[in-house]
Amino acid sequence: MKDWNRRQWLQAMGFSSLGLTLTGFSEPTNAPIIHTSTSGSIRRLLYNENPNGPSEIAKRRIAEVTDRSNRYATFHKYDYLALKKLIAEQEGLQPGNVLLGHGSFELLTWLAVHYTQPGHNIVVPSPSFDVVGAISRKIGGTVHAIEVNDDFQLDLASMEAKISAQTNLLTLCNPNNPTGRKIDTPQLRRFCESISQKVPVLVDEAYIHYLESWKKHTMAPLIAEGKQVLITRTFSKIYGMAGLRVGFLLGPESLISALETKFTMGFPGNMPNTLSVAAAMGALEDEQFLQTSSKFNRAGKGRLYRALKELDIPYLKSEANFVYFDVGKFSAFKAHMRQKDIILAGGWPSKPNWARVTIGREEEMSYFVKHLQGKAWMR
Numbered sequence: 001m002k003d004w005n006r007r008q009w010l011q012a013m014g015f016s017s018l019g020l021t022l023t024g025f026s027e028p029t030n031a032p033i034i035h036t037s038t039s040g041s042i043r044r045l046l047y048n049e050n051p052n053g054p055s056e057i058a059k060r061r062i063a064e065v066t067d068r069s070n071r072y073a074t075f076h077k078y079d080y081l082a083l084k085k086l087i088a089e090q091e092g093l094q095p096g097n098v099l100l101g102h103g104s105f106e107l108l109t110w111l112a113v114h115y116t117q118p119g120h121n122i123v124v125p126s127p128s129f130d131v132v133g134a135i136s137r138k139i140g141g142t143v144h145a146i147e148v149n150d151d152f153q154l155d156l157a158s159m160e161a162k163i164s165a166q167t168n169l170l171t172l173c174n175p176n177n178p179t180g181r182k183i184d185t186p187q188l189r190r191f192c193e194s195i196s197q198k199v200p201v202l203v204d205e206a207y208i209h210y211l212e213s214w215k216k217h218t219m220a221p222l223i224a225e226g227k228q229v230l231i232t233r234t235f236s237k238i239y240g241m242a243g244l245r246v247g248f249l250l251g252p253e254s255l256i257s258a259l260e261t262k263f264t265m266g267f268p269g270n271m272p273n274t275l276s277v278a279a280a281m282g283a284l285e286d287e288q289f290l291q292t293s294s295k296f297n298r299a300g301k302g303r304l305y306r307a308l309k310e311l312d313i314p315y316l317k318s319e320a321n322f323v324y325f326d327v328g329k330f331s332a333f334k335a336h337m338r339q340k341d342i343i344l345a346g347g348w349p350s351k352p353n354w355a356r357v358t359i360g361r362e363e364e365m366s367y368f369v370k371h372l373q374g375k376a377w378m379r
């Protein structure tokens with residue numbers, strides 16, 4: 001078990017070293033800004049973006065509404081309520097079960113604020129993309145971070161054991177970032193059913209679309225069954241729309257409406273922008289784009305696995321669009337790659353020598369593999 005401080009978390013996610021300032025995270029740094037590149041081209045293998053997005057349908061929708069950029073995304077066929085309705089329909093839920101955000105990061109932040117209370121705690125996995133835990137700590141909350149097991153699987157039994165009468169929320173990420181591991185679906189369903197009788201369970205499903213027949217793996221049906229289960233999703237990953245900043249939270253109507261009142265006062269001014277809403281609605285119609293992106297990602301992972309194996313670099317098979325591997329000395333590795341204009345993540349405190357690389361374009365991956373060869377950072 002390990003509790004992280006803010007600097008450690010930001011370093012692992014690759015934020016502080018790049019001089020980025022995130023909402024609520026203002027990390028002073030003298031590091032070069034992200035666009036500085038000696039070759040003129042940064043290989044963005046850091047954020048788990050889809051290098052092939054957005055889909056053509058999403059782009060057409062953006063073009064269609066560009067002239068409406070003077071208008072809020074209301075009273076239109078592509079308005080924020082229509083997006084909520086479409087999401088709800090696709091998930092077998094009601095629009096009242098859906099809360100939209102500027103990316104899922106915003107919604108995770110709200111959940112952290114909502115569930116952080118004096119004398120209470122939150123249980124989270126580690127290593128993970130732990131926005132809820134990081135924000136909660138930042139505002140004075142108690143967070144119990146439960147380390148993955150020896151096989152890098154989330155340790156559900158230890159997480160359950162940590163729940164007490166003071167626990168307000170338990171969070172999971174499936175597939176998990178940065179390990180790429182997926183929890184067995186029937187096991188996860190049983191876990192959510194049982195735990196949600198004691199505390200709300202949040203499942204971050206940012207990467208779920210990378211699973212084959214992904215709809216079989218989502219925990220969304222548990223919400224329709226009335227369980228205290230919350231799910232975050234994002235258009236930033238397989239949908240290839242990270243820059244458009246749209247995400248959503250699914251949950252019981254009472255919680256969704258409480259969060260809406262608390263953080264937006266019911267005023268739709270926090271809705272995603274006109275272009276993002278139209279693009280998101282287009283993206284949800286484009287099943288083919290998901291298939292093509294998954295196929296591209298599988299092929300990229302296959303090539304990378306072969307290279308890592310040849311180089312004798314230990315790695316985990318991933319169910320997402322990134323791969324986690326042991327480089328021996330992460331800070332030297334990161335500096336080596338940065339010098340080659342490759343940006344990536346790693347160095348989570350409990351796994352200080354593990355790195356995470358996003359599956360980028362074929363050219364980017366070949367360039368990356370070329371700079372793995374010889375393991376120059378180990379010398």
Ligand SMILES: Cc1ncc(COP(=O)(O)O)c(C=O)c1O
Nearest residue numbers: 103104105129177206234236247
């Ligand atoms: C697991 C997970 N959840 C949430 C996010 C936040 O994504 P966004 O705010 O773009 O929706 C990320 C981003 O990398 C992520 O990896």
